[in-house]
Amino acid sequence: MQFDFIHKETWLHKINPSFKLIVILVLFIMVLFIHNINIMMNYMVVILFMFLLFSGQPAKRVILILIPVLFMFITTAIPMIFFGKGDTTWFGWGLIHITEESFFRGIHVGLRALIFTGLGIIFALTTRPVFLFYSLMQQLKIPSKYAYSFLAGLRLIPIMIEEFQTIRYAMKVRGVQHKRGMKGFYEVLRKYSIPMLSQSIRRAHRVAVAMEAKRFSQVKNRTYYYKITFSWNDIMFVLYFLILLSAAYFISVQYPYFAITDVRYK
């Protein structure tokens, strides 16, 4: 069971992980202040472009990832389109009330969700957890005990997946039949979670003791196996967004797709 999703390394993989994290957080916050749907659409194109070209994933997997992302978009947009406030009615049926305003606001909210997930996926696909935590320790000076506890936890995930499979077989062998409905769901949850939790707690405790046995403590001058540094790729990363997002803004002001500049309902 492999827990790294890296297929091919691109320049995105070589960016300092802490730096990448901060830039993406800034981009997240920026998105919250955009109310012009034209800018939002171009913004989305910039992110999509990066994901399609530089994620380093095979085409098949890229498409596979897009399916749930699209689902996210639809499920975020639809409630707002159907039930949002607005004056220019397009369609009305019972509780559903689609207006021009609610439609565009829905699309806008959907796009926002899309950008959030897009950036998140780009980060996840191009960052090795080990490098991220090494970088957090080296650049952002987070205490090593937190970094290593996350790394140790990460190692347990594939073990838990195997365990889940074993329990599934065991249930089948014992002839466990699940009841339908809420009660049945609770039963299933209980039967899986108790053995898995008990094993995980025990395992976590053992790993912790093993780490102490290897003299893990918070020494001041800890040396690092991986030295995480900055490079030209970091500058590239900032320039990419700086240039393309400026262009996105410029285009949406000069050549807007829609006349709406603020989707908020007044």
Added chain:
Amino acid sequence: MSHIANVENLRLKFAGSSSLLFKDVSSSFFEGEKVLILGPSGCGKSTLLQVLSGLIPHAIEVPIKADHITTPESWGYVFQDPDTQFCMPYVDEEIAFVLENLQTPRSEMQDKIQQYLDLVHLELDDIHTLIHTLSGGMKQRLAIASVMALQPDVLFLDEPTAMLDPESTKQIWDTIKEVARDKTVVVVEHKIDHVLDFIERIILFNEEGEIIADGSKDYIMTTYKQQLMDQGIWYPGVWKDYIKKEQKTTPIVPNKDHELISVSEFTGYRGKFPKIEIEDTTVFPGEWIAIIGENGAGKSTLLHSLMQLIKTTGDYKVDGRSVDKVKKLTNDLAFVFQNPEFQFVTNSVYDEIAYSLQIDKLDQQTIDEKVTTFLNEFRLKEQKEQHPYQLSMGQKRRLSVAAAIIKEQKIVLLDEPTFGQDAKNTFKILELIEHWRKQGTSVFMVTHSMEIVKYFSTRVWLIEEGKLTFDGKAEQLFKEI
């Protein structure tokens, strides 16, 4: 000679238990000594090791009281479970973790990692290999390598081979003997075949956590043999003594007139890949088939295929009926997993055994009678109200077997049921299974133990690279090898 580690009048009690685990235990260990600590499961051997290393109370908070404790300045600790010793995903990163803790300069790390891997003969094409892909034996080797990186004076070994097959066990001990020659070594171990020629002194505990003997290897092994037997220690010759005591004879298959299982062109798949293939074979009532082979050869996969847990193709008949036509396979086949805890689904020993019968909606009186019989037979009567997780290792194992075969299925599949069990429990389980076999149950048992093959099985299947390459009697197999 000065002592390198010692405890004087140690008292220790775990939260929740009513009595002290240790009451005034004293012992000293000297430089360069190789000591083996023996005792029944649950007597506190591992706990003592943790006290001697200082893990208790520094890493594990347990209230202790002692007149005097000396812990060695530099020590290494190898644990039992290969899966819970590592905190990093890759081999090189794991050893680097130790080097980082010791503040080794980065420039020296690469060489040192290679050096320690060479020391334990862990040969990898690339040191940047996922730990998860290694076998149990390789993982324990890595554990030793990372402990050696600490450059310890004292090595504490807490049943380092408890979860390994006989072949890996031997290799691990060969490695330990090589790397620990000039170190002080304190070992806790049940399987002592390979340990005996390495150690000099034995400390023997009883069930109450008291030291009953402490002396040279030869003295203990001759004077306290009965205690070793009673405690279920895997001392050399334990099998011979058992066979002599029980006057066990070669098992005979009662009748061969009725085909219980027959397969032909049978293939089991993991995902899209065929992982086990059997051309053609038939199994009769009262046969005990020992399934042997290397790790990853496909032994468990074969059991999963027979149980229809994974996709299979080909012809597979159970009791004359094609397997697709059988509505509830669990009425004919019982399955016992390697780790008993995973198959427990209820909150008490009683309910656990009754579970399958309750699903079949039998009336309460029938269930009660049957469960009581089983509780007696598997000696779990006293524990019937307890939660399955609260049982001891041996009890858990017995419960898992009892719960699986309560419907008195004609076919029982067992995946290494004696794994990690002490000698006493192992013999008990084997006796129970033998009892069922004599009544006409067919037994399929994955095992690494050649003694089980020799003394208990009526037939052996050797699996090599996903194929059944030998099918016959044990004597034939031993002749061919």
